[in-house]
Amino acid sequence: MAHHDLHITSHDCGDCPIRHRAVCSRCEADELAKLEQIKYYRSFQAGQTVIWSGDRMDFVASVVTGIATLTQTMEDGRRQMVGLLLPSDFVGRPGRSTAAYDVTATTDLVMCCFRKKPFEELMQSTPHVAQRLLEMTLDELDAAREWMLLLGRKTAREKIASLLAIIARRDASLKPKTPKGGIVFDLPLTREEMADYLGLTLETVSRQVSALKRDGVIELEGKRHIIVPDFDRLMEETGDDSDGGYLN
Amino acid sequence: MAHHDLHITSHDCGDCPIRHRAVCSRCEADELAKLEQIKYYRSFQAGQTVIWSGDRMDFVASVVTGIATLTQTMEDGRRQMVGLLLPSDFVGRPGRSTAAYDVTATTDLVMCCFRKKPFEELMQSTPHVAQRLLEMTLDELDAAREWMLLLGRKTAREKIASLLAIIARRDASLKPKTPKGGIVFDLPLTREEMADYLGLTLETVSRQVSALKRDGVIELEGKRHIIVPDFDRLMEETGDDSDGGYLN
DNA sequence: GACACGGTTTGATCTGAATCAAGGCTTAAC
DNA sequence: GTTAAGCCTTGATTCAGATCAAACCGTGTC
Structure with missing residues (x-):
């Protein structure tokens, strides 16, 4: 994202409540x-x-x-x-x-x-x-x-872990981390929506979420509130390269 | 593709053997x-x-x-x-x-x-x-x-049919149709590459290709030369909407 | 409190595709 | 002509995830 210095989101778009990354950067x-x-x-x-x-x-x-x-x-x-x-x-x-x-x-x-x-x-x-x-x-x-x-190559468990990591990462960039380095967020999707995202059935989603909880990778409060005590541990479950991605 | 009249591919790019759709349209x-x-x-x-x-x-x-x-x-x-x-x-x-x-x-x-x-x-x-x-x-x-x-929702058979339809359609736009309305082309991919495209194993690809042949949806000459006698019949196997896609 | 409802969990069973394994067909090399 | 290497097919078996089925939980309603 750093490859163009367009001072993106550097000012508000009129009275928009948020800054429109899309259309307002460098607007005259x-x-x-x-x-x-x-x-x-x-x-x-x-x-x-x-x-x-x-x-x-x-x-x-x-x-x-x-x-x-x-x-x-x-x-x-x-x-x-x-x-x-x-x-x-x-x-x-x-x-x-x-x-x-x-x-x-x-x-x-x-x-x-x-x-x-x-x-x-x-x-x-x-x-x-x-x-x-x-x-x-x-x-x-x-x-x-x-x-x-x-969709093509990951197991159900890897798919769930990947989705949680995506959401956790996004939320982490918006919110400050918790004292102990854990990440806490609310799932914005139902089990069925998660299934539609991942190419699974809602039952499989539910089972794999339970499994990740059982294995201590995540903690659950209610159905939607997720606590990731150790983000690296979650990342291990995604099947992705560990090196955190290429530099730009 | 018709939504911008940029007279794309309207001239050659210097001595390029093909017309560069990408960068040369409307070039001064x-x-x-x-x-x-x-x-x-x-x-x-x-x-x-x-x-x-x-x-x-x-x-x-x-x-x-x-x-x-x-x-x-x-x-x-x-x-x-x-x-x-x-x-x-x-x-x-x-x-x-x-x-x-x-x-x-x-x-x-x-x-x-x-x-x-x-x-x-x-x-x-x-x-x-x-x-x-x-x-x-x-x-x-x-x-x-x-x-x-x-990748997320189609069966192996639908995946194969979809890939064949994609390649057939592309080739059809380049070559004139055969007399009887059939489409003939050579697969540019090995079974393993097809599998990598479709999120399958090469064995499953092979089996499903054989099945489509057995069911008369396609004909094979050798391993790679494909004859599609009835394109609509192939499309039925893809699971896609039949209406040929939305207008632009 | 009884009820319905949407979202969720969990169990039992089934099945489509993966995996494991063996050959077959072409082409190229010696 | 024999051998080897790639690519492909086919069969037997296994297994991850789908499907079918039941029950659970929280919330809002009457």
């Missing part, structure tokens, strides 16, 4: 003004569908608060999650008029939308927006490819 | 000249590794002829293909200095490379290059997400 005053004109907010309750695959989609958007998912469904009902949208993530494709996936709010959700036509025009005239979007898309592609390794 | 004469200066060709034999994950990578490239694969490998040797590069496909990430995946030539391969530093500079000064790259990356992301559905 007049560009901001233009963005102001074409933006609007939409709120959704947990469980609500934002848009169905195939529906007309005349906006692009970024998540302000909450979590949304992208899923694909086969005729017989088999579902696979293909994207997880966290605050500041971008959704929508310039140049396409219909949604390619179901977008669903998993938690209460606020999105900051931009009407597509003017957004595309803005993109034409402000090259750094296209470049920033390219960067984000490449990041997403990398994430998708890691996800493919998970 | 002076931009072409600049590209000429930073480009060079590299050839690889079938089976050769272009670059290993983690290696320094100071170029970006597009495939001229042949096929290359991107794969990820776990420490214990489990492998998952995460990308399949066909002629005119682009590889390499502006802003990153090391390769994130193993890149391997599956067939004899010629790539047209551009040194990264000057390519990035060119990107800064020519907005349409970044935009074209964004478009291509979004296409790749869509493909990755379809692939995720395949």
